[in-house]
Amino acid sequence: MLIQHRANTRGRDFFVGDIHGQYRLLQEALQGVAFSTSEDRLFCVGDLIDRGADSLACLKLALMPWFHAVCGNHEDLAWNALRDGEDSHAWELWMINGGDWVIDSGVNETRRELQAAFRDLPLAREVAVGSKGIGMVHADPPYDWSRIEKADRDALIWGRSRIQQGDETPVVGIDAVVVGHTIVERPLTLGNVHYLDTGAFTTGRLTLVDARELLE
Incomplete structure (x- = not known):
């Protein structure tokens, strides 16, 4: 449910929006900040996959020691589809939402x-x-x-109520929160919640932010 990370005493921390299979965009963004895989850490708000041809390469990032993501709704869609099989409604739903890359990448892999x-x-x-x-x-x-460990799972993965209402109520008990899921034209802050999904798969803009900037 929750993984906690101690402060990085060796390098920097960065947060990135929904990647959606845009591996090249991510590599360009990391090169732009001279990211060091031995010292720096990258935190991703989820949706590593779907809608982009390099989804499998992006999914493999989850196994890298410097990369730390949370589960997005597209990982959830893929999990349900691969569990239920190609004749299921879950599979159809995944295909509708950009999962067709799996045909080239291979279902078993x-x-x-x-x-x-x-x-x-x-x-x-x-x-x-x-x-x-x-x-x-x-x-x-x-x-x-x-109360994060008692929070509603669907809200954490699928919810949009805060941004739809323009709710600027800060989340208490934490200095800042970073989310994705809803595409914004540019990074948006409501209260202390930062929205970083700038639509990499449609706009070609992938937002990468130094953690220190989020706390200024």
């Missing part, structure tokens, strides 16, 4: 990689940055971070 990735795709992460903390979920966080 994708299933193996997804099973491996899911061991390190919690619903939430909490990252210490100096003396402060940043929380991360894919969609809607609870209003009290201390």
Whole structure:
């Protein structure tokens, strides 16, 4: 449900929006900040896969020691589809939502990689940055971070109520929260919740932010 990370005393921490199979865009963004895989850490709000041809390569990132993501709704769609099989409604729903890359990548290999990735795709992460903390979920966080482990799973993965209402109520018990899921024209902040999904698969814009900037 929740994985907590101690402060990075060796390098920097970055947060990135929904990748959606845009492996090249991610590599370009990391090169732009001289990202070091031996010292820096990258935290992703989920939706590594779907709609992009390099989805399998992006899914494999979940196994890298410097990469830390949460489960997005597209990982959830893929899990249900691969569990229920190609004749299921879950499979049809996945295909409608961009899962057709699996045809070229191979169902069996994708299933193996997804099973491996899911061991390190919690619903939430909490990252210490100096003396402060940043929380991360894919969609809607609870209003009290201390209740994160009792929060509604569907809201964490699928929810949009906060952004649809323009709700600027801060999440208490944490200094900042980073989410994705809903495409915004540019990074948006409501209260202390930062929306980073700038639609990489349609706009070609993948947002990468230094954790320290989120706490300024």
